[in-house]
Amino acid sequence: MIRQDYLMRLVAEMVQVLARVLSLKQRQEYELALREIDAALRQLGDRLPGSPGESSVEDWIALCRQHAHAGSGLMAAVGELLHQQGDLLALQNKVEESHRSRALSLGLILESLLRGETFVSAQLLAEVDQLLQETRGAALPGAVLGRLFQYFEARGRFAKAEDALFSWLEAGDSRALTEGLAFFERLLNCDDAELERGGLPRAEVVQGRRELLEASRTRLPAD
Amino acid sequence: MGNEESERWPAEGQKICVAIFPVRSIFKPDMELPPILRTLTPSELDELARAKRLLENPGLTARLAGVVGKPIEQGFLLLPRGWQSVVNKAARAALLTALSAAVTTIADRRQKHASEKFHKLLVGASGGIGGAFGLASLPVELPISTTIMLRSIADIARSEGHDLGAPQTKMACLEVFALGGKSNLDEAAEGAYWAVRAALAKAVSEAAAYLAEKSIVEETAPAILRLVAAIASRFGVVVSEQTAAKAVPVVGAAGGALINVLFMNHFQDMARGHFIVKRLEARHGTEVVRVAYESLAIPV
Numbered sequence: 001m002i003r004q005d006y007l008m009r010l011v012a013e014m015v016q017v018l019a020r021v022l023s024l025k026q027r028q029e030y031e032l033a034l035r036e037i038d039a040a041l042r043q044l045g046d047r048l049p050g051s052p053g054e055s056s057v058e059d060w061i062a063l064c065r066q067h068a069h070a071g072s073g074l075m076a077a078v079g080e081l082l083h084q085q086g087d088l089l090a091l092q093n094k095v096e097e098s099h100r101s102r103a104l105s106l107g108l109i110l111e112s113l114l115r116g117e118t119f120v121s122a123q124l125l126a127e128v129d130q131l132l133q134e135t136r137g138a139a140l141p142g143a144v145l146g147r148l149f150q151y152f153e154a155r156g157r158f159a160k161a162e163d164a165l166f167s168w169l170e171a172g173d174s175r176a177l178t179e180g181l182a183f184f185e186r187l188l189n190c191d192d193a194e195l196e197r198g199g200l201p202r203a204e205v206v207q208g209r210r211e212l213l214e215a216s217r218t219r220l221p222a223d
Numbered sequence: 224m225g226n227e228e229s230e231r232w233p234a235e236g237q238k239i240c241v242a243i244f245p246v247r248s249i250f251k252p253d254m255e256l257p258p259i260l261r262t263l264t265p266s267e268l269d270e271l272a273r274a275k276r277l278l279e280n281p282g283l284t285a286r287l288a289g290v291v292g293k294p295i296e297q298g299f300l301l302l303p304r305g306w307q308s309v310v311n312k313a314a315r316a317a318l319l320t321a322l323s324a325a326v327t328t329i330a331d332r333r334q335k336h337a338s339e340k341f342h343k344l345l346v347g348a349s350g351g352i353g354g355a356f357g358l359a360s361l362p363v364e365l366p367i368s369t370t371i372m373l374r375s376i377a378d379i380a381r382s383e384g385h386d387l388g389a390p391q392t393k394m395a396c397l398e399v400f401a402l403g404g405k406s407n408l409d410e411a412a413e414g415a416y417w418a419v420r421a422a423l424a425k426a427v428s429e430a431a432a433y434l435a436e437k438s439i440v441e442e443t444a445p446a447i448l449r450l451v452a453a454i455a456s457r458f459g460v461v462v463s464e465q466t467a468a469k470a471v472p473v474v475g476a477a478g479g480a481l482i483n484v485l486f487m488n489h490f491q492d493m494a495r496g497h498f499i500v501k502r503l504e505a506r507h508g509t510e511v512v513r514v515a516y517e518s519l520a521i522p523v
Contacts, residue, residue, distance in 0.1 A: 007488060011481045012290045015474060018481075070491075073484030080480055117375050119368040119483035122360035 007070055014040065014077050021084050030088050037085045044078060057107030057143045064108070072111075072118035079108035083131060090134075099138045106131040106140070110147040114154065142171035149179070158187060158198030162208050169215055177216040184209035263507060263515050270499050271512065272519050277496035278416045279521050282403055283461055283489045287468040290485065298467030298474075306358055310466060313362045314459040317369035318400060318451045323440045324370045325377075325393045358466060365462065369400070372487060376494040383498035390431040395501055397450070398423055401457040402493040416496075417513055419457065426450040461489065 017040040024033035041053075048055045048063055064074040086101035109128055112118040128151070140148070145168035152161035165183060169176040187195060187205045195201055200208070263271060288295050376396045377387055385392045401419055426449045433446040440447055465486045469479050503512045 007484075008286055008289060011484055012292075015290055015481050016292075019474075070484055070488050073480065073487055076480040077484060116371055117487065118371070119364070119480075119487055120371065121364050121368075121479060121483060123479050 007067070018080065018084070025088065030091055034085065034088050037081055040081060057104055057141065060104065060108055061111050072115045075108045075112035076118050076124060079105045079112065082108065083127065086134070099135060102131055102135050103140050103144055106135060107144040107147060110144070110151050114147060114150055142168055142173040145171055146173060146175065146179070153183060156198050158195065158200035162200060166215065177212065180212045181209070184212065263503065267503055268515065271503060271516055274496040274499035275516055275519050275521055277492045278402065280492065283485065284464050286485055287464055287482065290482070291468050291471050291474050293471060295464055295467050298470040301470040302467060303358060306466065309358055309361060310463050311455065311459050313365040314455045314462050315451055316362060317365040318455055318458060319442055320366035321369045321373040322397060322447065322451065324373055325396055327439070361466065372490050375491055379491065379494040380498045383502045385498060385501065390434045393434065394427045394431045395497065397454060398427060399490055399494045399497055401454040402497060403461060403489060423453050426453045
């Protein structure tokens with residue numbers, strides 16, 4: 001029962017931390033709320049290669065995956081903590097730090113959804129939309145953009161998936177080209193009605209594929 | 224107090240005689256011999272103990288109460304009127320969706336692209352969820368999440384060596400949703416694994432026979448309706464507990480995702496225990512495994 005007890009304790013502690021954070025936030029005690037989150041993230045991230053503040057989306061994902069089937073749920077939960085951290089930092093006008101926390105949060109929540117082992121709740125989907133609003137206009141790391149591209153495709157929002165794909169390519173990740181070409185191939189196999197619903201009619205799919213190939217020649221470093 | 228020496232048997236130096244009769248000598252020639260009971264090896268008994276620990280754990284109620292810090296009953300009081308009907312309908316719809324997935328896609332072992340894998344589920348989410356949270360979004364959330372859970376359950380079944388192409392395995396995957404949720408129909412204590420299986424046995428075998436001949440699920444087929452109703456009465460209990468936990472204000476605002484972690488984890492544990500038992504049954508027969516299971520003390 002060690003694993004079970006550990007998971008139970010972890011979940012119970014995180015619920016308590018989030019409850020305290022929300023209460024402190026309501027009372028505008030932002031610094032205290034941030035300290036609560038920082039302590040919780042440090043405890044959770046004790047096996048991260050670097051400090052929680054410096055760790056990447058991939059580092060956090062790898063850590064959560066150590067919990068096997070509970071990993072996806074934990075990613076969503078850590079994502080929630082980071083989202084709260086981002087909001088609190090924004091309230092303190094710490095724009096860069098806030099953006100970093102929100103981008104990390106977005107990456108973790110997207111991964112938990114794409115991994116297909118987490119409860120797909122309306123709240124979680126709304127949180128993704130909210131994080132997208134909050135990070136609009138600022139650059140997202142390639143690891144987040146790649147997941148965003150997959151997420152939009154999975155939700156049938158093809159035009160948004162295409163936008164995320166080109167941003168991903170712009171971030172210099174060579175996987176964007178192969179994933180992108182496969183994406184356009186899949187779209188070409190969809191019927192017209194589905195493409196219209198996704199905001200990307202067939203002519204735009206063909207054009208998008210051509211632009212991807214052109215962009216890859218100029219933007220990606222030669223292997 | 225008597226003398227300890229005199230209570231020891233046999234006393235030191237005393238000889239005893241044991242008569243060993245060949246089994247056949249105590250039966251008349253025309254009598255049928257009892258079946259030779261194969262026993263579980265020590266390592267199989269360890270596995271069975273692990274399965275029992277998972278299947279008979281304190282249950283989701285206790286775990287949720289531990290996280291919420293209050294009895295779950297308080298959450299039930301906070302749910303809107305008519306919540307039971309919403310939960311029951313959502314549970315039935317979710318099981319029908321999961322059953323269709325079990326029949327059509329569960330045995331597909333091709334590695335799929337992540338977006339291809341979840342495409343239909345998340346497209347469904349796009350259409351139905353928008354803006355409504357909690358009980359209102361349950362009818363859309365639950366079928367999606369139940370199908371996701373079914374895939375995870377099928378992975379566990381496969382890892383325990385079960386053939387996902389067999390209708391019996393598909394039904395066993397679905398049976399998992401009935402475990403750990405006590406129905407009003409159950410007289411036995413919560414977590415009475417064999418009691419739940421006995422209660423479902425007829426509906427499961429009828430549905431497996433039906434599905435062996437069909438490639439799609441007709442939702443109005445009597446065998447399907449009976450199976451879904453039998454499982455839903457228990458699955459609905461667990462869904463209700465999860466919904467009630469999220470209705471507690473502090474938890475709803477802060478820890479909805481965490482409650483969902485426990486909910487998913489509950490069924491993954493049930494699946495692991497169930498398919499360990501099923502694997503041992505395939506080797507030793509149901510009765511041998513059941514007797515061994517019931518004789519095991521649950522390790523705390």
